[in-house]
Amino acid sequence: MKRIFATFLIASALSVGAQQALFEAPAKVESPVINADGTATFNLYAPGAGNVALIGDVLRPFGMHQAEMARDTAGYYTFTTPAALPAELYTYNFAIDGVRAIDPANAFIIRDVSSLFNVFIAPGEASARYKMADVPHGTVAKRWYATPGAPVTQRRMSIYTPPGYETSGKSYPVLYLLHGMGGDENAWLELGRVAQILDNMIASGEIEPMIVVLPNGNMALEAAPGESSLGFAQPTFYLPYTMDGTFEAAFPGIVEFVEANYRAIPDKAHRAIAGLSMGGFHSMQISKEYPDLFDYVGLFSAAVNRGNGDSEIYRDVDAKIDRQFATPPAVYWIAIGADDFLYKENVDYRARLDAAAHPYTYYESTGGHEWRNWRSYLTRFLPLLFK
Amino acid sequence: MKRIFATFLIASALSVGAQQALFEAPAKVESPVINADGTATFNLYAPGAGNVALIGDVLRPFGMHQAEMARDTAGYYTFTTPAALPAELYTYNFAIDGVRAIDPANAFIIRDVSSLFNVFIAPGEASARYKMADVPHGTVAKRWYATPGAPVTQRRMSIYTPPGYETSGKSYPVLYLLHGMGGDENAWLELGRVAQILDNMIASGEIEPMIVVLPNGNMALEAAPGESSLGFAQPTFYLPYTMDGTFEAAFPGIVEFVEANYRAIPDKAHRAIAGLSMGGFHSMQISKEYPDLFDYVGLFSAAVNRGNGDSEIYRDVDAKIDRQFATPPAVYWIAIGADDFLYKENVDYRARLDAAAHPYTYYESTGGHEWRNWRSYLTRFLPLLFK
Numbered sequence: 186m187k188r189i190f191a192t193f194l195i196a197s198a199l200s201v202g203a204q205q206a207l208f209e210a211p212a213k214v215e216s217p218v219i220n221a222d223g224t225a226t227f228n229l230y231a232p233g234a235g236n237v238a239l240i241g242d243v244l245r246p247f248g249m250h251q252a253e254m255a256r257d258t259a260g261y262y263t264f265t266t267p268a269a270l271p272a273e274l275y276t277y278n279f280a281i282d283g284v285r286a287i288d289p290a291n292a293f294i295i296r297d298v299s300s301l302f303n304v305f306i307a308p309g310e311a312s313a314r315y316k317m318a319d320v321p322h323g324t325v326a327k328r329w330y331a332t333p334g335a336p337v338t339q340r341r342m343s344i345y346t347p348p349g350y351e352t353s354g355k356s357y358p359v360l361y362l363l364h365g366m367g368g369d370e371n372a373w374l375e376l377g378r379v380a381q382i383l384d385n386m387i388a389s390g391e392i393e394p395m396i397v398v399l400p401n402g403n404m405a406l407e408a409a410p411g412e413s414s415l416g417f418a419q420p421t422f423y424l425p426y427t428m429d430g431t432f433e434a435a436f437p438g439i440v441e442f443v444e445a446n447y448r449a450i451p452d453k454a455h456r457a458i459a460g461l462s463m464g465g466f467h468s469m470q471i472s473k474e475y476p477d478l479f480d481y482v483g484l485f486s487a488a489v490n491r492g493n494g495d496s497e498i499y500r501d502v503d504a505k506i507d508r509q510f511a512t513p514p515a516v517y518w519i520a521i522g523a524d525d526f527l528y529k530e531n532v533d534y535r536a537r538l539d540a541a542a543h544p545y546t547y548y549e550s551t552g553g554h555e556w557r558n559w560r561s562y563l564t565r566f567l568p569l570l571f572k
Numbered sequence: 573m574k575r576i577f578a579t580f581l582i583a584s585a586l587s588v589g590a591q592q593a594l595f596e597a598p599a600k601v602e603s604p605v606i607n608a609d610g611t612a613t614f615n616l617y618a619p620g621a622g623n624v625a626l627i628g629d630v631l632r633p634f635g636m637h638q639a640e641m642a643r644d645t646a647g648y649y650t651f652t653t654p655a656a657l658p659a660e661l662y663t664y665n666f667a668i669d670g671v672r673a674i675d676p677a678n679a680f681i682i683r684d685v686s687s688l689f690n691v692f693i694a695p696g697e698a699s700a701r702y703k704m705a706d707v708p709h710g711t712v713a714k715r716w717y718a719t720p721g722a723p724v725t726q727r728r729m730s731i732y733t734p735p736g737y738e739t740s741g742k743s744y745p746v747l748y749l750l751h752g753m754g755g756d757e758n759a760w761l762e763l764g765r766v767a768q769i770l771d772n773m774i775a776s777g778e779i780e781p782m783i784v785v786l787p788n789g790n791m792a793l794e795a796a797p798g799e800s801s802l803g804f805a806q807p808t809f810y811l812p813y814t815m816d817g818t819f820e821a822a823f824p825g826i827v828e829f830v831e832a833n834y835r836a837i838p839d840k841a842h843r844a845i846a847g848l849s850m851g852g853f854h855s856m857q858i859s860k861e862y863p864d865l866f867d868y869v870g871l872f873s874a875a876v877n878r879g880n881g882d883s884e885i886y887r888d889v890d891a892k893i894d895r896q897f898a899t900p901p902a903v904y905w906i907a908i909g910a911d912d913f914l915y916k917e918n919v920d921y922r923a924r925l926d927a928a929a930h931p932y933t934y935y936e937s938t939g940g941h942e943w944r945n946w947r948s949y950l951t952r953f954l955p956l957l958f959k
Contacts, residue, residue, distance in 0.1 A: 229671065230671075231669065231670060231671045232670065233622065233623065233669035233670030233671070234668075234669040234670070234671060235620065235622065235669070236620065281621075281668050281669060281671050281673065282618060282621040282622070282668060282669055283618060283621070284616065284617075284620070284621060284668050285676050286671065286673040286674065286676075287673065287674055287688060289671060289672050289673075289687075291804070291806065292683055292685075292686045292687070292688060292797060292798070292806060292807055293797075293798045293804045294681065294688060296679055298679075299679045300679070301674060301679060301681060304804065305804050306803060306804060316803055317795075317799060317800055317801050317802075317803065318801055319725075319726075319794075319801040321716075322716040322726065322728070324713050324714065324715045325713065325714045326711050326712065326713035326714075327711065327712045327713075328711045329708075329711070329735075338706075339706075339708070339709065341709070351715075351833055352833075407706075408704075410679060410680075411679070411680045412704060413704055414703075414705055414706040415704075416693060416703055416704065417678070417691065417692050417693060419602075419677065419678065446738055446739075
């Protein structure tokens, strides 16, 4: 049987159409290759191309934004990193004669807003938690729910339930984890590797088994781009109802939905909220607006001072934070990278907390406003929860 | 606030790195564009490219495999289909100087084995069921389970539960829907639009609300490529333990798992099994091997005569089919395209059923071994179920 299919494979290798799915062109090269010395080599066969460059965060450890790939006479292009790649999940593209393109030898991509990037993991301790490992796995579901007050009637969340949830009969604490501007209910799963991080850290005993709820913070949207009744409309970065108080006002409805539909422990000591960038802003606002809801708050590179509109939610913020800290959260965790464009905003925000003697934990990393930091922050924040 | 972010947007438009996710380069063109006359126009800005072609099943209605895109002096490439596109979900790529590339103006892609294609829907009656619509939505979960007898210990299925499942208290019939060679537990969801088809056809009253179970039929694998402990290993088409009887032998364990974990009606009249290509072969083998399990059987472009190895499952097939048809299935449905490379195999298989006077329903379409047929077959098979 393999022989029979193989004949068709060769006959159809270059046609897309009549015999879909069964057949594919064999890749001419392997790419990327992690070499024995820890460097990575990127390869492309492109005899018709004039110029091919590598772009992406894979070049950041070397202070580069773009790397020309060397061509041989047969039309093979190659680039090897100048030194070993630090352990991390990396994204990259090729620029083929100036057009951003994916690596045809790498089937794995992640969408970030409207751009598609190839992805791979350079192995090592710092990326070990981002890999799917042979450990017990939680369930990831895409679940629709009604959001009272939203401009659309049904909206979608992603929800991670820990290994054994379905049969344990136990109730679990819940982390509500919020995306940034341009993100959606898939962002933390795909770019943030949430399911892998939770599976791995639960398996190692570093963290408590917990439910993780990933709402969509764009109140004008039903769900992630391509997965709503908007169809395959190209994603846009700016949307209405993102930082105008609508999401924060509706948030207790999400908590109610989760606690009515999942075995969640329904008290403050077993609820956490955290988010990145806009999601950090949301976490700050929601946790201060409903001071009895969350005992654990995480602000990751938070756009902490950027609400717009005249929402009641955004009035008297300092007084509401004073009210929140009258019974201080068990953990109030602020993290940002030294190169983040929101760094100064976070310095100012911490000064306000300091002036009021409100306790918090601060973690400063290198780097900027980027997923490598947000994944890392999550692995540092999770072990603090529900202790 | 929008103004502040917009400044960073411009500053960072071409860098990938320090301010990830918040910023993106504005698209220079829109692509694809569905025109008022039903034609589709594909656009690419590529001043550095020498040659750009369009490839993909979007050209099939016009008998074309590849279309050169016209370049203007500024470096914009364009191609408009020679006539209106029939309503369908289409996939395509650009070939930029000979390298298969995605359309940078279209963020939506589907992986088929190891190839990534852009996707869009040409609207109309024939594609209406494939669109996400503003109707009640079921939940899609990725669930891990133990497969006794598998060469790996835990494996993943996708499972669709119909709108209202979580709160209705009702029990539901179950369709087990199997992928083809090179596919996985995501294939019917992504290329097959199962969640959209089920949501839409349940909403219209055409079909019964049902659970749809999408197992991974590659017994050597835990889960889809990139979502198992193999990491981001490039997908391969040929795998061991696919058509050697292992999957069929373990299948009752999947039914047991589903019926123990979901509100499934646990009798033959409320179980269906169907699949495409290799999955059609599996459906034939499993339904005949366990004649008391399934009252509804669908063979879509089935590789019906291709078992390998000396499995007990593949012995005495005709006699086992006679045993199965001693109490004929309520529906035994065979569908194939006139141009399918498995057409003759299906003619022969039907001749065997005819010779034994076993009742079945036959549907013959145009076209070949392709997802446009499998989506269509699913919409024709579903209304026959559980009546």
